[in-house]
Every structure is written in C-alpha cells, then in structure tokens.
Amino acid sequence: MSSRIRLLGALSALLLGSVAAHADTIKVGVIGPMSGPYSLYGQNFQWGVQAYAQVNGKTADGHDVEFVFRDLPGVDPAKARALAQELVVRDGVQYLAGAYFTPNALAIAPLLQQGKVPFVVLNAATSSIVEQSPYILRTSFTMWQNTVPAAKVAIENGSKKAITIVSDYGPGVDAEAGFKKTYEEGGGELVETLRVPLSTTDFNPLVQRIKQSGADTVFAFFPAGAPTLGFMKSYIGNGLKEDGIKLISTGDLLTEPDLPALGDVAIGTQSTYHYSASHDSPENKAFMEALKAVGADPSKVTMAAVAAFDGAKLIYEMIDATDGEQDPQKAVDAVKGMSWESPRGPVTIDPDTRHITQNVYLREVAKEGDTYMNKEIRTFEAQPDWGLEGK
C-alpha cells in the first residue's frame, strides 16, 4: 500500500514537473540606452515596464512574461539590428519593445516580418517609423503630434512673425515642418528657420540672431540634455524675454529631471507635451506609486516611463489575445483601436497608423515648494500623429 502511495507521489511529482516545464514563459526583448549619456531614459523604460508588472502581475492570461533588457547606448543602427536579431533568434523573444532613437527603430523594422515579432516603439518620435512594418506599434509620441498644438498656441497668442530653431536631425526637421505648416495655415509668417548641429551648447550668437530677426515668437526644439540648458540660459541672459520675444517649445526642452538645473529662470516658460509627471489624475497617482514600489526616483520620471508602462500593457493584451501563440498579425490586430485610461490621460491606438492618439497639454513651468514642475494649463484632446494625418 505504502509503496503504491509512493509510486503515486512520484508519478504526480513527475507530472507536475513536466507541467512546470511546459508552462510557457513568453519573453519580451527591450532595447534601450541602459548606459551612457541617455541612460536615464533606458532606466525609465525599465521602471515603466516593472511598474506595469508590479500592478498587473508577472503573468498575462496564465503565461509568464519575462522582460529581457539589452543596452544600446547611442545612435547605432547596425548594433540595433544585431541586438534585435540576437533577441529573436537566440533568446526566442516573441515581442520586441524599446528604441530611444529613430535610426535604431528603423534598423529593427525589416526584421519583424520574417521574425514574426511585433515591435512596440517606446520613444523614437519620427512619424514615418510606423510605416516601415505592419507589426510596429508606438506608445510614445511624434514631433508632429506635440508641435502642431505649439503652433496653435502661438497663433492664438496673437503671434504674427515667428522664427524656428531646431537641432539638425530627423526629429528636429519634423518639428520644424510641423510648426511651419500649422503656423502658416494659421496666418502667421515664418521669418526664418534655423537648424543647428546637435553638439551646439553656446547659443549666444544664435539667440542674437533670433533677436534681430524681427520675430515676436521663437519655437525651439532640441533633444533633452546639454543643448536645452544652453539655449534656455542664452534666451534669458540676452533679455529676449524682456524684449517680448515669446518662447514656445515642445516639452523636450523642459523635461522634469532637467528643471532643477534650469532653476527659477525657467518659471513661466510654456511648452506642449503629452506627459508630465505632475499630471493630476488617479491613474497617474497610481502609476507614480507603482514606480516608487519598483525603486524609481520620482524626480527622474520622464515620458519614457509612461511610454514603457503603456507599451507593457499592449504586450500583455497581445499575449492575452493570442493565448501565448506566436501570431503577430492576430496580436497587432487585437490592440488596434484599443482605448484605455493611461497615466497621461485617455489614449487610443489608431487602427490605421498603429500610433497612439493622446491628449497634448500646454504646460507652464511652476515651482511648488522646492519642486519644479510642468503645470498643465490647457488640454488639446485626442491628438493624432499630424505627420501621418496629412498623407
């Protein structure tokens, strides 16, 4: 009798063991800048994904989800492609996510069809990325999306003549085009468009030129970091504010981690953006709590964290819809047109472009206590990617 029980026990153990071995783990590869000058944003990817798992558990519809992170510190299309290939072929990931820079996202796109892998872009903001493959989804933003409201604000504030200054690379050119189109359609005159190298840090000569251009408004876009700070200091130091030349920019110039560095000089500066860590909603409060629970520093939370959080949501939904099977078309179709309440506000995945439609906010830099924040003062509801809209 006892030997029978033992046998049964052994059998069931064997069975359990085999079940555990078969219980599928679905791997998701996340490529982002985990080291180097942009590591803050890679860290934000990580925080956002972990925060989602913190709230929703580590299983999607009974399937374990495992995120695998890979470091891609800068613009390096060849390495982006190699990393993606390695993740798909060797690690067997069913989903890819990440891409901080546009060229990296573009390099990954051709692999998706063959690898049968959907790819959720968590940052890269050039409009055309989603057109490169039917398996690309994007939960971040595009330059057009954030720039069009900026131009509208300028027109509504009575601006007649404007000048643009942007970094001379893909997103900068997109921002310039987006501003130009909307501003000129609104009846404004664009007196000059300046494109400066990404490495520019001394903006004094450029600000002098803006001053003499006769424009009443300057639109600026640079990627967050050294150039934004240099520009803001020159803008203030040369007295453009006093001369009545208004500044309007996308939120990239005023990301929360950089605000303390800008200090009081930035107070009152307006920008348009899709996410601010201080966004007042229960969803955002819960998001910030979840971020803290996974060890995130609240003062370093950026748009990349919310993009990763929503990106993880899409991946969970896709796993759910395909029941863990590798069926990219079914997975992508399942989330097309999906709407939900994100920490940034109501969002929808546009079924045609697979890009996220979201609110864009006009914000003003404010100081509450010792904390600088982007206070949302106006909402532009349900903004599509204007760059794809026109096509």
Next chain:
Amino acid sequence: MVLFFNILSDAFVYGMVLFIISVGLSLAMGLMKVVNLAHGAFAMIGGYIASYITQDQGMSYTLAVAAAVVGAIIIAVPMERLLYRRIYGTSELTQVLMTIGITFVIIGVANFIFGPTLKTIPLPDELRQRVDLGFRTMSSNRVFIAFCGAAVAAGLWYVIEKTDFGIKLRAAVENEKIAGSLGIKTSVIFSVSFALATGLAAFGGVIGAELLPIEPYYALTYMVMLLVVVCVGGAGSIGGALAACLILGTVDTVARYLLPSYGAFFFYFAVIIIVLMFPNGLFGRKLNV
C-alpha cells in the same frame, strides 16, 4: 556695426573659456611632454565638485570655485606622482592609452556617484544681472568670464616671465637634464606645474559651465576642441593658446551666427588652414615628444 560688436563680444567670451581650460593642457604638453587626454576630465571634476557644493550643500559660488580648484588638485597630484610620472618620456601611444583610460575611469565614477543627468552650478545674484554694454546687453556672468580669462593670461605671463619659479620652469622646459644638473628640482617643478594646469582646468570648467555644460561625457565631448587649441596655438605657449582661442572662438561664433547649419565646418576648416601654414602651431616650437 552693432552686429559686428555683438559677434565679437560673444566670440571673446567663448574664446576666454576655451583659453582658461586649455592653457593648462598646453603647458603640460609643452613642458612635461605628456599628451594628457584626461585634462578635460579634470575640468569636469571641477564642475562636479562645484555643482555638489552649490546644489546639494547650498554653499556659496565663491566657495564652490575654490573647492573645485583645490579638490581637483587634491585628486590630480597623487595621480601625477603615481601614474603620470611613469609615462613621462614614453611613446605617445602609451601616453594616449593611459590618459584616455583615466578619462574613462573618471567618467564612470562621476556617472556612478552623481547620475547621468546634466549638472548645473547656480550663479550668485551678482552674476545673474544683465549688463548694458552700450551696443547690447550681456549677462554679467559672461563679463565675469572675460575678465577671468584676461586675469589668467596676465597672471600666467607674470608667473612664467617674472618669478623665480617661472625661470626654473622655462629652464626645465628648455632642457630638463641640464636644468636638473644646475640644481633645479625638476620633479617638484613638474608636480607644481601639473597641479597648476589641473587647477586652471577645474577653474575653467566651473566658470565656463554655462557655455560648456557639465555632463558625464564632458571629458570626451570637449577634449577634441582643447587638443585643437593646443595644436593651433603651439604646445607650451601661453600667447599661442590665447591667440588660438580667440581666433577659433571668433571663427566658430561667426559661423554659428551667420551659417548655423554648417555646424563646425568653418571651425575645422580654419584649423586645417592654420596647421598647414604653421605646422608647429602659431607660436610653437617643434615638439620632441
């Protein structure tokens, strides 16, 4: 005309920041015959210390400048004794490999301790004013930078040309062995000069932080520019470094004002022309590294 003075004044300030940081590198290369690629890293250390003192400790700007200079020297002197001394007189490759290694270590440590974000050094109210120069307004900080640059140039000229230390220094540069045989302690001269070069780098890093912002990759980002200044000016020459900074600062500023989309094209074009005409730099002598 107003435009002309506008550009000129910006160029002067920019040139002065370059000068304060790079003159130390020029001295090190001319004097100790060491290609110190970690020079920018010392400027960065100065910036980080000043940022820490003002942002995290809430102390004054003056104190921050002093602490940055002293702190950078305290870090640099043991390095000179333990590491740099081994590579004096070795091949350029050895020097470049070791000093670039030091740079990476400093970048890694700074990233680890202070995080990857941009650091700023808040200015005191006196340096936040706007000064009316007659033809334009300029932030008082920039006027202060221009003044510091002139003071550093004058001070260095005085030390090197008029003091006892300067005489020994020039003798050691001229011929280290003979200077040594005349009883000049060249190793002490080298240590003091290295400390001086580092201190100037840190000083320039702090006061120039508004033009060359302090970030973790500062040490690499601006190193090319510093080396270019030394090449154009001629290693070891203060006047050369000053002239190079003013010329290149002007070229860069004018190009940025008039043709911003060309980027650094005119800057490097000017460098190529000058180096073709003066292979040893404007005021340089042939380097026997």
